[in-house]
Structures are given as C-alpha cells and as structure tokens.
Amino acid sequence: GHDGGTGASPMNSLKHAGTPWELGLAETQQTLMLNNMRDRVVVQADGQLKTGRDVIIAALLGAEEFGFATTALVVEGCVMMRVCHLDTCPVGVATQNPVLRARFTGKAEHVVTFMEFIAQEVREYLAELGFRSLDEVVGRSELLDVNGAVAHWKAGGLDLEPILRGPAFAPEVARRNTRAQDHELEEHFDVQLIERAQDVIAHGGQITIDLPIRNTERAVGTMLGNRVTLAHGVNGLPSGSIVVNLTGSAGQSFGAFLPAGITLRLEGDSNDYVGKGLSGGQIVVRPPKDAAFDASRNVIAGNVIGYGATQGTMFLRGVVGERFFVRNSGATAVVEGVGDHALEYMTGGLAVILGSTGRNLGAGMSGGNAYIYKLDRALVNREALASGELALLEMGSGDVEILRDLLLQHLAETESALAASLLENFDTEAANFVRVVPRDYAAVLQTRQQAAAEGLDPDGDVVWNRIMEVTGG
Template structure:
C-alpha cells in the first residue's frame, strides 16, 4: 500500500498504530483491533527504500506516542513526522472517560454543550510546555547515541539492539525481530517533492483562462469543456480562486457555468463554492461533489444514450462526501456511500448503492429509485425522501438505530420535494422525473420520509419554543439544553407549559 500511494504521488504516508484512537471507539476495537506502529512503520520504510520511493514521501507515524523515547524509536525505524493526540488531550485536562460520542464530557473537551464547555481548563501553554519536554528528551537521546541532527537518526536501526531482558523472557525470546531491524541501502529520508502536474490540469490549461475575467469582475461566463477520466478534481482549482477572492460568500448563483462533455475523473466538482455551476453530459468516477461548498452540479447522460438512464450508474462511489451547501441533480444511479457526512446539500438522484446517507447531519436527499443495504447508518441530521413501491423491503435495507419513518404528508414539505424534482427535470431532462411529476398524486404516496429521531425531536422543540415567544436563536439554545440534560429537559417542559398557559 505504501509503495502504491507513493507511486500515486502521495506527499505524506501515515502509519497509525492501534494504541491510539478516539475514546468513542468500542472496547472491542480498542483492545483487539490493529497492530503496533513499530511493525507497520518498519515494513513501510523498508519497502519504500527497496523500491526507490523513500525519497519521494514523508513518512509519519502515530499511535499513543507519549515520550521523547517514543519519538526516537519511531525515527530509528524510519519516521520523519510524529502525531500526538492522547497525551496532549490529557495535558489539556482530558480524564479519559471514553464518552467522547455522548456529549457528556465532564471536563468540556469533547462536547458542544455550553455548560460543560465552561469546565474546560486547558491552556495552549500547557501543550507548549509538554512538547518542549518531549523535544528535550529527544535531544538527550540523540546526544547519547551520537547524532548531531535529527535526519541522521532516521532509519538507523543499526543502533538498536534486542535487550537481554527480552532474550531471557520465556515468550519474547521466541520472537525473531531481525526483519524489524533490517536496514536496506539507499536514501532514508524525504528528498524530492512529488510532481503533481497541477500546471497540466484541466483547470490550469483550459478553465481558469476562460473564466479569469468572470472571477475578477463578477461578469457571467459560460464555457464548454471536453473532459476525460484522467482529468481529476475538475473545477476545484477554479473554485479555490473564487474562495480566495470572495471567501465563503462566493459569487452570485450561476455566475460561472462550466459545461463538460465526456467521462470525468475522480473528484469532479470537489469543494466548488457558490457561484459555480458544473454541467456534465456523460458520466463520472468516484467522489463527485466531495466537500461541495455552495456550488451546483448537474450530471446527465448524452442524448444519444438509448437506454433508461435511471437504471444505469452515472457517477461512482462516495459522491457528495462531507458536502456542506449547494445543490446537485444526478440523472442516473450513484454508487456506494452516497452523501456520507452530508451536512447541507440538497440533492436528487435516481438510485444509490450501499451505505447511503451514512453519518449525514444536514441537507435533503431525494432518491427516485432503489437504495442499497445499510441506508442511513449513523444518520443524525437532515432528511431523506426515498421513492419505493415496497416500503417494507426498503425499511429492511435501512440501519434502524437512529432513524424513524414517516409518510410524506405535510403540504409545505410536499411542495418542497416537488420543487426539487421539478428542478431535477428542468436541469437534466430526466424522463423518470417527468413521468413522476405527471402522476404526482400517485407519486407522493410512494415516498418514505427518513428522519433521525433526535433530529426530529430537536426540530419539534425549536418550533415549540418559537411558538412560546422565543427568538430562533434562543429557541435553538433552549431546545439544545432541554434535549441534552435530563434535569433541564424536565424544567424546560414545565417552563414551556407555563409559557403556553400564559
């Protein structure tokens, strides 16, 4: 794996050991999953050297590094960078309650609860002092080993010896550690930066020159672009130029329209901001709209495509991962892990694979077709509307831990979903969308609304508080308090009843 990603022009390779990790992990994972970083680091370092790749990448390791000695050991086995997490958290006040996922952290580290956050006593100087002591211990070990610079020490396994205590141990004495200490000949550290060929990318050669004036003046631009699957992250560099100039506000909607024809490579439209609209006639690989940040993405099949597009996969896996805002309309099916960690994008698609809407926290997803297994696992926010002829079969595909099902009955909500499908039909000329709109009275009965239980409770609480006279911001904070603390929940219920009575 290390050799492969180095050839794929990775800049940094991280070998992460099993000892570290989030306190939200299950005990079984903490105790029984993974291997020590020493094993992975030594093998990765040796493999990269034997294949002439070590000089092209920075090798990093982490996994509960706690002392200067840990850093020195990692360096001798081949690491150049080191990740610290558990120890600095403890320095900041973490007491390792292992409740990071419950929003009940007693020292205010892993929580959004403002009352608990008041208990946080950490200070940046605490981390500075801790890291200074780490550095001091590293210098002491370097002096003892005779190294003047840190780079001299990297990969020098020849200064390591198996201790007599280990040799005498009834179990450790049976281990053969010679492969761990093997030292290949060649360059042991990062020397030559990877050539990512960004200057040869579609953005740099074609898109940016065509829309430069639009970015500078806000004047509208409409550009036709041929694309193929070697053109990755199309639109992303252009989007970054907009963000540099205008920040999160971006440009007015549809200021820059990019009309692509062909098969797009990975991460088509990743991170594009408000003001950019990407139209793709063709298909795309994985990660379409990753981190979409206000832009618009439309994907449809060519007019010459004679089959029913809604029966065919038109974009790959992990589309709209971590997207935060914007719109998307996909006239065809998507692969697995669609809209994972979506926190604000509204998207219409005509079918998806397994693990759809996993860890979703916001936004709306309308699926006009089948979904794969494990739908809505860990979904804590947002709403999905799934069109199905067999609600029972659909529900069997869902992860039921955090969600509930409802019929689409609220009139305003019905109009919102219909408006999304109308946009989908207008942008993509989707025959399926047109057919569903023509039979809307029957169509609306086939939708199953998927909404997280706690998310629904929060929405109801907010509406109740607003009805009682609180502002929206006050209602949100009040609802948050009421739904995260049992005592506050009881008090809020009593206060709300009193307010309604008054």
Template sequence: MRHSTPGVGLISPPPHHDIYSIEDLAQLIHDLKNVNPEARISVKLVSEIGVGTVAAGVSKAHADHVTISGFDGGTGASPITSIQHAGSPWEIGLAETHETLVRNRLRGRIAVQVDGGLRTGRDVVVAALLGADEFGFATAALISEGCLMMRKCHLNTCPTGVATQDPELRKLFSGRPEHVINYFTFVANEVRELMAELGFRTMNEMIGQREFLDSSRAIDHWKARGLDLGGLLCELDPGPDVAIYNCEPQNHGLEKALDHSLIEQALPAIESGQPVSIECPISNVNRTVGAMLSGRIALKYGHEGLNDDTIQVKFTGSAGQSFGAFLSAGVGFELEGDANDYVGKGLSGGRLVIYPPAVSSFTPEENILIGNTVLYGAVSGECYFRGVAGERFAVRNSGVTTVVEGVGDHGCEYMTGGIVVVLGRTGRNFAAGMSGGIAYVLDETDDFEVRCNMAMVELQPISDEDRVLEDLDHQRGDLETHGRVDIVHDMTRYDAQRLYMLIENHLRYTNSERARLILDNWDDYLPKFVKVMPVDYRRALQEMQASSRVTERTGVSVAVGD
C-alpha cells in the same frame, strides 16, 4: 466537521466508505492535492503486522507523508480496551515500514512519522535510528499543560479544564505556553546530547542507522528470555543509490489537470467577480475536475465563494472520478454525458447537473448515470442527476440538496444533513446510520420499508398540506432566492411544498421526463412518496423549535399610544 445538529447522537468514528483499496486511497490523495497543491497529504497507519506493505502502497499512492501510530498513547475518549489491546508498539511497525520502503526503493519519496507514546529525547533518537523522519508528541505535551489523564475527554468533565467546554471547569486550567516550550526544550537538548555521543551532526545522518542500537541488556533480562529482535534490528544494505530518508518530492501529476485551462478562462470571475461561461469537452482521464479551481476561489474568498452562477461550465463527455469534488459556491458544472465514482465529493456550495446526451436511446431513469459514493462528505450546494446512481449515494452528506432518479445499495448512509429526493427505486440498507437530514423516496411498489434500515429512522407519509400548497406561489420567491433552493425550512413540515419545488428544479435543470410526469400528475404521485426522517433529528428540531417559541413568548413588548 460533520455539520451535525446539536443534540443528535453520531456514530463515532464513522467508517470511511470511500476507501476500499489502495486505488481508492490514491484517488483521495489526488483529490486533496488538487484542491490544495501546497498541502502535504498524510496517511496515518496503525502499527501492526503487515503495516510495511500498506505503507508501500501509501507511498505508491503518492502520499507525501505516512504516520506509524503505536498502541501506547491515544485520546482519553478511546475505550480502555482499545488503548490496551489495539495495535502494537511503534518500534515494531516503524522498523517494518522503513525496511519495506527501503527494499522497494520507495523510502526517499515519502516522509515517515512515528507517534504513540513518545516522551523523551531517547525515544526520538531510537525512532530516528529505526527509520523515522518526524516524531509526534501528544499525551506528554498535554501533561505538561496540566492534564491528569483522567480519560474523560469526551464527557465534558475534565477536572483540569484541558478538554471541556464547561466555563467553570475551564477556569481550573493552569497551563501556559511556556510549560510546553520548556518540555520540548528538554527533549531537544537530550536529543542533541545523544546525537553527540553517537557521532551524528544532523538528523538525516542518523535516520535508519540500526547498527547503533544495542539490545543486549533487554535480551539478558529474565522477562525477555527467548525474545528475538533480529528482524527488528537487522542491518539493511540498500546500496549507494537508494535513499534511506525522505529526500525527494512525490510526483502528483498536477500539471495534467484540466483545471489549469478552467482557471485561465475563469480568471475574470476569480479576480473581479465577472460572470464567465465556459464550454469544454471531458473524458474519463480527467479526474477531480473542479477541485483546483475551487481551491483558487477559496484562497481568495474563503468558504463563502463567489456569487451564484458566477462561473458556469458546460461539459460534454464521460467525466473521470471525483467530478466536481469540493466545488465552491458560485460555480455551476453542467455535464451532458455520465460520470464515474465520487461525483461531488466534499461539495462546498456549488451546483452539479448531469444528464444523458440528447442522442442517447436508453431510458435515463432505468440506467446508471453516475458511479458509487456520490456526494461523500458534501457540505452544501445542490445536485440534479437525470439517471440512476450507484451504491452509497449521499454517504456522509452533511447539507447538500439533491434529486436523483434511483440509487443502489446503502443510500444516505451516515447522512447528517441535507435533502435527498429519489424519484425511483432504491437498493437495500437505505438510511443505515442516518442521523440527520431528510429523504423523500418515490415508493411506487409499496415495498420500500423492506429495503430501508429502520434502526435510526422512521417512515412518514407526506400529507397533502392544502394550506401550504395554496401559498406555493407566494413562497416560491423566498425558496428560490438567487436561483438556489432554500434548505433552511422547517424540516418537520412543508414536505409537499418542498418536494414539489425540488422536482420542479430538477425538471428545469435536466429536462427530465420523469420529473415532468410526476409534476403533471402531482395528485396521483404525492401519496406514493415516503419521507425518511431520523428519529433523533426530528426530536432535536422539535426541541429547538420549542425553545425558540419560549424565547419569543418571554420577550417584552411595549405599546406606545396617545
């Protein structure tokens, strides 16, 4: 998922720096629903005090599904302290969530799932009575396949062959599909028996009927003296017009998407690959432009997308959030204007070009052009921005090549691949958690080091590379095959050549005066660039190169002569 380099350590799990509020979550849900309208968008929450309030926000953010996860269960890769002390029992979180949703008339429009230690049919029935529509099983199903809960899932040493890539250990795996089928058959039969005893014919009849739960035995037990389950088991009186289980769809507002018009105009390209050019005005109410179009392309062509430059769209105006999200290969968006947050989120091979209007009077390299969290989780493609980006530029970038004329705080955070060129100043904490890819920063004031987080990277000067530059004209054809920048170069060398080509592309796409100045005075500006290289990434690349050379040397060559 992260498109990382083998042998490079990762920060796991990575922080989700695209979500800081319910509004941010709502935008992410909207993005995902646009790229795949048929998908159910699910949000997972930890069972804890206050989870009901968060679940209500999730429902208002138009999620189709929410999961309440209890403290029990959990992956064997989790620290034992987290498994034992993080979160609370699923019963508490589920009861609070169901009650909050019902009291706010939100329960009908979202499905509630519960997981975290469910093992028996009785657990399913209790969960349904507390308000769950769906039930998640993980650990119990793994045990039915032979898991011994050694908690070595992340070490590649699983003794039963369940969670390992070691071919010898995988031979020890004795699980069969029939084992899992039998387990769930027993669970289902127990559920049916308990439903019959309680007088329910369907699951929907049972959901939220707390009055059928009896807690007297637990209260009488000496360990539970003083325990008050009244808040957990209190009966709700929602009224006849309030739903207590999921029975209505969410309204995602997809019918308002600008992409419907784009898809209609791009049908010749989608159906038969004919090149299409489109011109379209845009405003900040148009969110997630390009995602639905890219989803349609992916349905037909997969991640490979279309041929380069098959669909070209020229926008004018101010784009809303998530402009160009998940943009597919073969699609190019050009925007004369500016854009909000999340530009190029999940970019999947497309090209984004954004520059200020020709009539604007401000200096682009000194003004914000695009918002925060640009290129979050982007996989491949290229972007050229004639202006300054906000905070967290290229956070979690996994393979996109981009040029920008300045960034805010936390640039290239948690980046695992790709190339970033910054033709101006950066904010603080640049490259925090950066484990892959490279960045080139123009450091005219010679103080970039104090703004760079040096925990995982090192700064390198860019040598003149006279020999490489002499071959520039010869290499340019390979680097720009089909109009795309080749990012498969050796990232440990050819820096000056690579940098020159990218700035040259930036000039061609955006007509940037900043790029023109640098190229016209290349000998003066090249020494001012600093290369940001993750330490582990460089080591991994060198090891792969060494291995490749050894393989080439051990090859057998046979000469045949007269």
C-alpha cells in the same frame, strides 16, 4: 491504526480491525526503498502516539512526520466516553450543545505545552543516541534495541528481522525524503478554466465554458474555486457566474471544495469523491444524452460522494457507490441509488435518494434529513434505530413540497426519466417516501420552531433548557 479510531468506532473495530503502526510503517519504508521511491515521499505515522519515545521509534522505522490525535484531545479535557457521534460529550469537546460546551476547560496553551514536552523528550533520546536532528535517524532501524524483547520467554525466539532489517539495500538508496515532488500544477486541467474565467472572477459577469474531460483529470474545479475564494471570500460569486459544461469521464475529487458561483455539469461519469468538501457550488452529473441504458440502474459516480460537504447542491442521475454524504453538514443532493453506509456521521443538510440504499444507512447520523423512496427498514443502521437515535417518519406537507421542488430541479438539470415518472404520479408516489432524521435533531427543530412562534430567541437559555428536557440532556 491498532486501537485508534474515532470516538464513535464500534468496540469490535477497536479490538479486531487495526494492526500496530510499527508493522505498517516498516513495510511502507521497505517497499518505497525497494522501488527507489523513498526520496520522493514524506512518510507520516500516527495511531496512538503518546510520547517522545514513540516519535523516536517511528523515526527509526522510517517516519518523518508524526500525528497526534487522541492524546491531544485528552490534553484538552477528553475523557474518552466514546459518544462523539451522539452530541452528548460530558466535557464539551465533541458537541454543539451550549450547556455541555460550557464545561469545556481546554486551552490551546495546553496542547502547546504538551508538544513542547514531546519535543524535549525527543531531543533527550536523540542526544542519548548521539544525533542532533531527527533527519539523521530516519530509517535507521539498526539502532533499535530489541534483544530484551526477543529474549523474553513469551517471545519464544521471535524473528523480527523482516520488520527491523528487511532486504539488503545499497548504501546509496535513500532512507528519507530528499527531493521535492513535482505536482505539475501548471498542466492541471483548471489552468485553462482559470484563464477563461479570470475576467468574471475579477469584475463579475457570467461565462459558460464547454470542454471534453478524461479520468486522468483529478480535482477538476478545485483550483478554479481557489481563485474565486481568494477574490471574493467565503461567499463566492453569484450563482451561475461560471458554468463549466464537460463531456467524458472525470477523475477523482471532481468539484472538490467548489465554492458558490461555480456550476460544473458533467455529461458522462465520474470517479470517487465527487463534491468532496462542496462549499456552495453546484455539481450535475448525468449520462450521455444518447445513452440507451436505464440511468437509474447504472453507476454514474464512485464512492464517498459529498464527503464533508458544507453547502451547495448536487444532482446525480444514476447510482453512486458506498459512503454517500459521509459527514455532510449542509449540502443538498439528489441521487438515484446509493451503496452501503450512506449518510454516515451526517450532521446537517438534505439527501434525496430515489432508489436502493444498501446496508447500514445512517450510522452515527446526528443531524440533517433524508427523503428515501421505498426504504427497506432492515437496511437502516440497527443500533441507531434500536437506541432511538434515528427516526423513520412520515412525510409532512412541508417535506412533500421540498421533495417536489428538488425533483423538478433534478429533472431540469439531468432530464431524469425517474424524476419525470415520480412527478407524473407525485400525489401517489409521495406516500412512498420516508423521512429519515435523527430523533433528537427532530425534537430540537420542533422546539426551536415553537419558540420562534412564541417570540422567543431560538438560541436563548430558555429554549436550550427546553431542548435539554426533550432530548434527555
């Protein structure tokens, strides 16, 4: 990635964490060729690509696809203020504020024109090299002229052979993708789920499916969810239409992009990315009923749980790994402990954490709420607290009732001993919870509530002028 990254990346990451994409690309190409796998893979390069010359160099080093991010944003009007996570973008690119969004001047045609110029420059370089298509130059690193760079006194005779040439390869070893990858979708775990649920998908009703599962089964529920969405659109089916009870260990991306109407209940444990992109469905993960260990002190699922979730609920009886609920924008989850970097870039939704949190909680969090039991304030992202971006508030009466309701649901779904203990002494334990909320987000919610009580349109200009005043623009 070199000096790439999101607009919210810390400066020390931009300066010290990345390496030039040329190095990684050359090593990837050589490794795939050494293992005779290059013909099965499409290699994509990105990381500050800006010109047709960059595309040609990437192709010569082995890339077949090319990603443009920052440059395309600049074409649309981005001035790289690096405040993407603060909702204060002055040119209206990365903000939900309608006043700031009104300043956005970008058009899709701008990106189209930019890409046409890139393509034209690529054609000119190809013609200069004597080729008609990019496919002909993929992996042809010998066409790179580096003599001028190596002969420069600053290079001091730098040896670039390991990057540009690498090991000796036989002529028949493929340098680019030449055959399609067989993903064996006809053997996917979801095929049997779709077969059993097809009548409910087509005509409505309810079905419960009980099956064992093992951790080689990935993205369970995703193909089933696709069929539901194709048949019923973004609203899915009524809650509880398709209930899948599983026993065992699930592989990565369990319940990814699950739409409304599908409930996945897993008795066992799961790998990373549970509920990735959750879109209205329900996911429940709990240990085996005969487990003798304390679930609240043991890992039930891996890292990056609920990444990019937009809607739906998750009840996880146990501890999960790092980066819990990153980029969540609308889903609700109850969990009994999380690792580092929880709630990163969260923009909406609700998290209830009944145990320890790890460090760097709430980095870049710009929306949503979290109720956290006995929060160690030293573990909250210090920059967010110091700058006033995050607030740690006492629970109000409304918060307490929401928390009680979610604990009851968590107990009902998972038989959580921790939830039962908290509910047994709820009047006392409720005082141990802290509400974590972005300060501006809390001010916006309060302003909108006051406006609604006054009979004003919460999305009207008058209300937004008040919001601009309380948040400082």
